[in-house]
Amino acid sequence: MIIKKWNSFLFYxxxxxxxxxxxxxxYHLVKYSFYRYHFEVGEPGKYEYRMELLNAFPTSPIGTQYxxxxxxxxxxxxxTRGRWVYFRRLANDEPFDIYTDNTSKKKHLNxxxxxxxxxxxxxxxIMISNTFFTNEFQLTDYIVIFNWIVEFIFxxxxxxxxxxxxxxxxxxxxTLFLNK
Amino acid sequence: MKHEPLxxxxxxLLLAFKTPLHGYGAMQYVEEISQHRVKLGPxxxxxxxxxxxxxxxIELVPAxxxxxxxxxxxTEIGEGVLQAEMKRLEELLLNGQKIMRGEADDH
Numbered sequence: 001m002i003i004k005k006w007n008s009f010l011f012y013x014x015x016x017x018x019x020x021x022x023x024x025x026x027y028h029l030v031k032y033s034f035y036r037y038h039f040e041v042g043e044p045g046k047y048e049y050r051m052e053l054l055n056a057f058p059t060s061p062i063g064t065q066y067x068x069x070x071x072x073x074x075x076x077x078x079x080t081r082g083r084w085v086y087f088r089r090l091a092n093d094e095p096f097d098i099y100t101d102n103t104s105k106k107k108h109l110n111x112x113x114x115x116x117x118x119x120x121x122x123x124x125x126i127m128i129s130n131t132f133f134t135n136e137f138q139l140t141d142y143i144v145i146f147n148w149i150v151e152f153i154f155x156x157x158x159x160x161x162x163x164x165x166x167x168x169x170x171x172x173x174x175t176l177f178l179n180k
Numbered sequence: 181m182k183h184e185p186l187x188x189x190x191x192x193l194l195l196a197f198k199t200p201l202h203g204y205g206a207m208q209y210v211e212e213i214s215q216h217r218v219k220l221g222p223x224x225x226x227x228x229x230x231x232x233x234x235x236x237x238i239e240l241v242p243a244x245x246x247x248x249x250x251x252x253x254x255t256e257i258g259e260g261v262l263q264a265e266m267k268r269l270e271e272l273l274l275n276g277q278k279i280m281r282g283e284a285d286d287h
Binding site: 052066068069070071072073074075094097098099100101104108173175176177178 | 184185186187189190202203204207218219220221222223224225226227228231248249250
């Protein structure tokens with residue numbers, strides 16, 4: 001049986017947490033389509049979910065190579081959203097972490113920060129062009145207000161991710177390669 | 181050629197590729213040989229293999245190039261890196277033992 005739920009998140013970490021809470025209750029994500037999450041009803045706690053932003057599109061050669069590699073390690077790609085991938089693995093005693101070293105964790109967060117930074121720049125560009133160049137319609141005034149709100153949300157998101165990066169706990173593995 | 185010290189994860193990973201092995205096998209090998217002390221997440225392992233191939237320390241087994249389960253094996257350079265690291269570790273161990281036994285009186 002499939003149940004569908006609407007939801008949206010500012011932070012992927014919250015989304016991940018929610019997906020794992022759902023999985024613990026026996027609702028396992030099988031599909032994502034435009035803020036709608038499709039869950040298959042099954043055994044509670046069967047899967048653990050993790051999200052990852054790839055540096056390429058999941059359908060590109062680099063993306064499929066990575067997803068194939070993950071599959072070989074028992075990590076299944078459930079669905080994708082842009083460059084984001086929803087991964088899951090059968091739950092066991094070990095925590096499911098895609099990255100075990102801090103260098104890789106930081107790299108991933110940097111990727112997330114960069115993607116929001118690009119959105120923030122695009123929004124800023126639209127805001128500036130609406131403010132200075134096309135002022136004949138009143139409508140643009142409202143768009144500019146909307147742009148301001150969106151810009152502040154993006155800045156808030158970026159700042160939170162930067163904070164997350166700083167607060168990465170010292171793990172057993174700081175880095176794999178000392179001379180890098 | 182002077183080598184940087186290796187982390188335990190990379191040291192064990194190189195040992196894993198002494199004979200041709202795929203990613204899943206390497207992950208299990210590292211965990212077992214370190215008695216579950218060293219764990220590699222799948223993403224971390226993927227990055228490590230890519231870096232090791234980039235450095236020329238391991239290489240793709242040509243026969244598995246188009247297979248979904250790619251296998252990798254230690255290269256000559258990689259073997260040299262391992263030998264150099266073993267020598268360094270041996271020095272550390274021998275010096276430690278000598279001093280802790282009180283044999284060294286020249287300090």
